[in-house]
Amino acid sequence: MTGASERPGEEAFLAAYDPSAFPPFALTVDLNIFTIRHGVLCALLIERAGHPFKGFWALPGGHVEHGTENADTAATRELNEETGLDWSTVGGHLEQVKTYSDPGRDPRMQAGLHVASVAYFALAPDLPDPQAGSDAAKARYWPVEDLELDIQRAAWLDGHPYAGEAPTLGYDHAVILSDALERVRAKLEYTTLALQFVSEPFSLADLRRVYGAVWGRVPDLPNFRRKMLGTEDLLRPARKSDRAASETGGRPPLLFERGSAQWLSPPLMRGEPDED
Amino acid sequence: MTGASERPGEEAFLAAYDPSAFPPFALTVDLNIFTIRHGVLCALLIERAGHPFKGFWALPGGHVEHGTENADTAATRELNEETGLDWSTVGGHLEQVKTYSDPGRDPRMQAGLHVASVAYFALAPDLPDPQAGSDAAKARYWPVEDLELDIQRAAWLDGHPYAGEAPTLGYDHAVILSDALERVRAKLEYTTLALQFVSEPFSLADLRRVYGAVWGRVPDLPNFRRKMLGTEDLLRPARKSDRAASETGGRPPLLFERGSAQWLSPPLMRGEPDED
DNA sequence: ACAAAAGTGTTACCCGTACACCCATGC
């Protein structure tokens, strides 16, 4: 904390300071929680139980508590609530993306409340189905492919309502989610974030499928293998016994645990997604 | 904007909504304005004329206006005020970095105001000396090397006052500035941001000196030249006449203007900074 | 002529690509 006593005159200034001179902002966090289910990249969405955007789908999130926490803390707290897990135990990844502060992004501006939201993304291996929370009628993982994010994003930016097949996202959440998704896709190139999508122990093929799910394109296997095994302390061998007589048949894979490496250098390139 | 009328029941909700139920946050922007002077990377700092942190040096910035602008707009507005230039005319780069929201980051928390700040960085060719603004006793560009950012950052995070030779930064601005600096250094690798540091027309050597100033290490010239000239529409030839009988003598360089390319692929690697 | 600054060539090596091939297991 900042000891005002070390700065002459500041204590008197603070004693006379009137915070109500500033009209109210609210600070919230929005969470983009990604996971891979059945080989498909999914994001957690909730169906809003209350106004505004009642009945719409939205990113989980909530208010930063005044005076007691920062946005990171609030994001962690909400994450634990929404997934029903202790995130610090899971060891999952949580990272700030950017902040959205358009006056018109939250209808409560009409009541005089200007709401800014700090967006985060979180990555996790396949998680149990979420519980609907206090502000959520339903909660589920949606394949991002099914959300028509490009169309919903453009609709929001143009100020037109979206009327397609996909669940309609409230607020500017189509914008936030597509920004976060692009960030995750980009970071898979030059960081070891892909490891956050698999549970230990995992095979190289498991890890490679992560890239396929996120990028829509699987990297060439031999090169992928050389890159991963060649990166210092990226993968640690695990007992190979576990998953012997499982799956559909075929050679049992070598299994690994996550190492400490954080960066892929040079990056693993994604190129253009495969044609469908 | 969002038409609440399209969402049943929301108008009534908003009419009854009481924004004062939420204790006040303030939303500010902080600007990391970088330029290169005499071959040295500099950041614009102001000496604070008022409380809090009166007499300390700080990043320029200010409050986001309630209900009328977003953080991007506020950052542009402050940027114009602080540099005395019309940024949209200059065509300079302005980009959000991240948001800082620790309760203890601004002493006004003691008066009940929780201040969150959205940090930006801006890049520009050598700019005229800045004017001291309303909230600034002085304003000047400081070589980032001279700020002992690592030490000031660690001091802030440990909660100890910094007492070194460099101008002492108020708030958590040593943290913000070092984060922004690292972001800029990283983005020079894989984007064409370096072009924002030179004024047109420029030579390849000018551009190469940008990398030297930002990274503390000049890329190998032949390879640098091949990469830049080989990237599609990165550099457009300019009339070579201008800078003929100037400088210290030597072969006059080919001159260029900025092209439309946004990315360097594969990235230009920086490696470790040269020993001093 | 000489120094200084700009620009060119040459070689070796790393790494990504592509594709052919080998291994271990269940049926």
Added chain:
DNA sequence: GCATGGGTGTACGGGTAACACTTTTGT
């Protein structure tokens, strides 16, 4: 056996790193 998924080898080519070299100017 043989299908299936997992794992390996090798040849080619582009791009970078490193460094020696040439060109154009001012004095």
